[in-house]
Amino acid sequence: MAARRAEAVLGAALGVPDRFPYAAKRAAREAPPPQRERAAQLAALHARAVALGGLPESLTLCPCAPVHHDAVFHxxxxxxxxxxxxxxxxxxxxxxxxxxxxxxxxxxxxxxxxxxxxxxxxxxxxxxxxxxxxxxxxxxxAPAREAAEPQVLFGSSAISAPTDA
Structure with a gap:
């Protein structure tokens, strides 16, 4: 339960959606950015999480250590x-x-x-x-393709900083 709560708190604070549609996941698998780019995006997101402050005491922030599972799942x-x-x-x-x-x-x-x-x-x-x-x-x-540009899993829109409007 603590992991799910941590996921919800950080997701809301960082503007990361709770769920991604299957069409977006499938599209992301077909042409993912290079591992180095994905790792950099995750590191940027991790840095934003560390900078949040005011997180519940039950959350322990760990060092950023992305693990790529591309080879394991082929x-x-x-x-x-x-x-x-x-x-x-x-x-x-x-x-x-x-x-x-x-x-x-x-x-x-x-x-x-x-x-x-x-x-x-x-x-x-x-x-x-x-x-x-x-x-x-x-x-x-025929595979379902989203008409509009899908929200990417590892693209800049998934981790962009919130704008002050």
């Missing part, structure tokens, strides 16, 4: 998705798992397409091994 393999897999009776989803982040599983199918599987939709569907050369027969819907 995020370097994420490419813009050809589409989002829609499961259906008697359909096959086949391919090589390239990366996983949250509920999203990125696959490369036998045709070389990058497909996105939202694993939250797997509940209740039977899973079985498919032959190595199996094709994906599940419907592939």
């Amino acid at each position: 995020l370097d393999r994420v490419r813009p998705a050809h589409g989002l897999i829609r499961l259906g009776p008697g359909r096959t989803v086949a391919g090589r798992v390239e990366a996983a982040a949250g509920p999203d599983v990125y696959l490369t199918d036998s045709a070389g397409r990058t497909l996105l599987l939202d694993s939250r939709h797997l509940a209740g569907w039977p899973l079985a091994a498919a032959p190595a050369d199996a094709a994906t027969t599940a419907e592939v819907a």
